[in-house]
Amino acid sequence: MYPEDLLYTEDHEWIKVEDGVATMGITDFAQNELGDIVFVELPEEDEEFDQGDAMGVVESVKAVSDIYMPVSGTVVEANEEVMDAPELVNSDPYGEGWLVKIQLSDESQLDALMSAEDYEASLE
Secondary structure, eight states: OOOOOOOEEESSEEEEEEEEEEEEEEEEHHHHHHHHHEEOOOOOOEEEEOOOOOOEEEEEEEEEEEEEOOOOOEEEEOOOHHHHHHTTHHHHTTTTTTEEEEESSSSGGGGGSSSSSHHHHHHO
């Protein structure tokens, strides 16, 4: 049910790492729980975060939720399309609905994240 090539957090974020850069977003479970997303606030390029820091906000018709950084690093790109069309997070959370790309500062932190199987088990 959840893409096997991604890593997951307990806070329902996902990341995919390629060449030291992690693309991240929120999981299908998270977007489904939130309902229709109407606003997304993302950090600026070159902002630095530690693992676990709040780095943005997703607002839906039901709630406002912080987005937490799954790994420490520097934002290299924020998805402008999602800020203009927040519903992309609902319609394609693992594709067009990605949120930011992060240059990792400590790849060992990936070891603390969950596999798709572990994430799915955590939801039960």
